[in-house]
Amino acid sequence: MKRLVVQVLLGLSLLLAASAHAVPSRAARQEARIRRGERSGELTPREANRLERQQARIHRDRAAARADGRVTPRERARINREENRASRAIFREKHDRQRR
Numbered sequence: 001m002k003r004l005v006v007q008v009l010l011g012l013s014l015l016l017a018a019s020a021h022a023v024p025s026r027a028a029r030q031e032a033r034i035r036r037g038e039r040s041g042e043l044t045p046r047e048a049n050r051l052e053r054q055q056a057r058i059h060r061d062r063a064a065a066r067a068d069g070r071v072t073p074r075e076r077a078r079i080n081r082e083e084n085r086a087s088r089a090i091f092r093e094k095h096d097r098q099r100r
Helices: 002-040 045-066 073-094
Strands: none
Touching: 002 045, 002 073, 045 073
């Protein structure tokens, strides 16, 4: 019984560790989208700065959630909503036909 509990806890910790690593890779992809938009001219410097500030805010929120050593489901959901909102903002700004 004790061994089963240890195995279950180990499995859960591996799952949580894997899900925690998914968030930074998404942030990296979004930051790359912003950089590509800057290079291609799809984003004006002002748009790019605003999107980068939004990414920095998400990064601070993620760090604050991790500060106590545990990201709760509510914190994870809030960060995911922020990432979704940022992704939509990147798409809208890149496709609004403004050129630098």
